[in-house]
Every structure is written in C-alpha cells, then in structure tokens.
Amino acid sequence: xxxxxxxxxxxxxxxxxxxxxxxxxxxxxxxxxxxxxxxxxxxxxxxxxxxxxxxxxxxxxxxxxxxxxxxxxxxxxxxxxxxxxxxxxxxxxxxxxxxxxxxxxxxxxxxxxxxxxxxxxxxxxxxxxxxxxxxxxxxxxxxxxxxxxxxxxxxxxxxxxxxxxxxxxxxxxxxxxxxxxxxxxxxxxxxxxxxxxxxxxxxxxxxxxxxxxxxxxxxxxxxxxxxxxxxxxxxxxxxxxxxxxxxxxxxxxxxxxxxxxxxxxxxxxxxxxxxxxxxxx
Numbered sequence: 001x002x003x004x005x006x007x008x009x010x011x012x013x014x015x016x017x018x019x020x021x022x023x024x025x026x027x028x029x030x031x032x033x034x035x036x037x038x039x040x041x042x043x044x045x046x047x048x049x050x051x052x053x054x055x056x057x058x059x060x061x062x063x064x065x066x067x068x069x070x071x072x073x074x075x076x077x078x079x080x081x082x083x084x085x086x087x088x089x090x091x092x093x094x095x096x097x098x099x100x101x102x103x104x105x106x107x108x109x110x111x112x113x114x115x116x117x118x119x120x121x122x123x124x125x126x127x128x129x130x131x132x133x134x135x136x137x138x139x140x141x142x143x144x145x146x147x148x149x150x151x152x153x154x155x156x157x158x159x160x161x162x163x164x165x166x167x168x169x170x171x172x173x174x175x176x177x178x179x180x181x182x183x184x185x186x187x188x189x190x191x192x193x194x195x196x197x198x199x200x201x202x203x204x205x206x207x208x209x210x211x212x213x214x215x216x217x218x219x220x221x222x223x224x225x226x227x228x229x230x231x232x233x234x235x236x237x238x239x240x241x242x243x244x245x246x247x248x249x250x251x252x253x254x255x256x257x258x259x260x261x262x263x264x265x266x267x268x269x270x271x272x273x274x275x276x277x278x279x280x281x
Contacts, residue, residue, distance in 0.1 A: 036118045040111040047103030055095060058102050062181060065150065066172075069157035081171050093175070101182050105146055108189070109139025119204065138196050141249075142189040145242075149188030152241045153181060159235040184238075187230045191242055195249035202257040209257030212250065223247050 051058060066082055085094055116134045164170040201207035212219065227243035 033118055036114040040107075040114045043107040043110040044103050047107040048099050051099035051102040051106070052095070054102075055099065058098055062098065062178065065153040065157060065181065066177060068154035069161060072154065072158045073161055081169050082174055082177060085174050090175070094178070097175070097178055097182070101178075101185070105143070105185065105189070108142045112138045112142060112193070116200070119200070134196070134200075138193060141192045141196060145189040145192035145245075146185045148241055148245070149185045152238045153184055156184070156231070156235055156238045159237070184231065188242055191226070191230065191246055192249065194246065195253040198250070198253045199256055202260060207257070209254060209259075209261045212254040212257060216250075216254070219250050220247050223250065 085091055087093075113134070116138070161170055198207055198212065202209060223246040224239065224243040227239040227246065231238045231242060
C-alpha cells in the first residue's frame with residue numbers, strides 16, 4: 001500500500017456527500033469507524049512499547065499499594081503474603097499485562113477522543129467545537145478517577161486482609177493481585193466518564209437535561225449502588241470515594257445539559273415566524 005493509501009486509510013474521509021443534518025452513508029460510517037479504530041490501536045501499541053522501557057518503575061508503582069496495605073495491618077490480624085508468578089510464561093505475561101494496563105491508561109485521552117470523533121459526523125457543524133472541550137475534560141477526568149482508585153487501594157486491601165482469621169496467611173498470587181488492581185483503576189476511571197457521556201447524549205438529542213433533574217434522587221442512589229457493586233473491595237470507604245465525586249459530576253452535567261436545552265429552545269423560538277424557515281403543519 002502506498003503512503004497516500006495509508007494516509008487515506010487513517011483519515012477515513014467520506015466518499016459520499018454529508019447531509020446538512022450531518023447524516024452520512026453507511027459505508028462512510030464504517031470507513032470512519034475503521035480509521036478511528038486504527039488510530040486508537042496505533043496509540044495503544046506506541047504506549048505499550050514506551051511502557052516496556054519503564055517496566056521497573058511501573059512494577060514498583062504497582063507494588064506500593066500492597067506494601068502500604070501490609071504496613072497498615074494490625075499485627076495481631078491474619079497475615080498477607082504476595083506469592084510469585086506461576087507457570088513458565090508467568091514472567092512474560094506479567095510484562096504484557098502490566099505494560100498493557102499502563103498503555104491503556106496513558107493513552108486514554110487519545111482513544112476517548114476517537115470515540116467522540118466517531119460520533120461527530122452525526123452532529124451539526126456548529127457543535128463540533130465540543131470536541132475540543134471533550135478532549136480537555138474527558139481524558140483528565142479518566143486519569144483523576146484512576147488516581148483516586150490508586151490512592152484508595154491500600155485502604156481497600158487492608159479491609160479485605162482484615163477478614164483473614166488469626167493463624168492463617170492470605171497468600172495472594174501476583175497475577176490475581178494485578179487483575180484486582182487493574183479492575184479497581186479502570187472502574188474508577190470509567191465511572192468518572194459516565195457524567196461526561198450524559199452530556200454527549202444530551203448534545204445528540206437523546207437525553208434531555210430535565211430527565212437528569214427528574215430522576216436526580218434515583219441517580220444519587222444508583223451512583224452509590226454502582227460504586228458498591230463495581231469497586232472490587234466493596235468496603236464503604238472505597239465506595240464513598242467513588243460515589244461522591246460521581247454525584248457531584250452528575251450535578252454539573254445536569255446544569256450543563258439544562259443550559260444547553262434552554263439555549264436550543266431559545267434558538268427555536270427565535271426561528272418561529274422567520275419567513276426563511278419552512279412551516280411545520
């Protein structure tokens with residue numbers, strides 16, 4: 001494939017005219033999706049390769065929450081011991097999992113933007129400036145969620161280790177611990193993106209801001225239920241650290257969506273009586 005062909009593949013330029021309302025042909029949607037997937041995949045590959053050079057630092061970063069949890073444990077409680085990796089390919093799989101997790105988190109602003117950019121053709125041209133705002137907010141919010149999950153992980157581990165009866169040792173396989181850490185970080189990161197995607201659904205006309213206000217009480221309860229189920233440790237401390245920021249973000253998203261709906265309604269009223277606007281019978 002020529003360089004021009006590769007560039008065209010990455011651009012995913014539509015081959016059919018785009019309608020005034022942003023509608024695209026199905027083949028153009030699929031072409032756009034392919035381009036976005038390739039871009040996100042390339043970013044993940046580059047992030048993975050870069051992570052390989054910092055494996056030792058990443059390994060120490062992963063071990064810190066466990067070490068802190070052991071230090072916080074009561075000496076009279078059940079002990080916890082982190083075992084080595086199992087299997088001939090255990091060390092190799094450790095490299096893949098740890099560097100893959102680092103690449104996924106580190107490139108989150110890129111693949112989050114690709115998700116948004118894939119939906120952009122369905123929006124009006126004057127709304128495409130939202131892509132800049134989305135990139136400026138969604139990526140950092142995901143990373144903030146990951147950092148919060150990392151900070152609360154030692155406390156969650158301490159609570160879980162406290163259930164080990166006296167006289168027993170909780171032997172944790174490292175691959176299991178890494179999976180536990182990965183779930184915690186990703187759940188926190190994704191949870192912080194839910195209010196952002198509420199704004200996205202509002203922008204494309206699916207979720208009115210009034211609906212968020214109508215079901216505000218259920219959203220608050222649902223946030224705490226989601227946090228209780230989604231957090232791997234399941235302790236009240238970790239649940240609250242996730243749920244409270246989610247409720248605050250939902251409140252901000254409600255204000256933004258209601259403001260957007262009011263502006264859209266005002267524009268619609270201004271257009272009433274305009275002779276250039278076709279009448280609706």
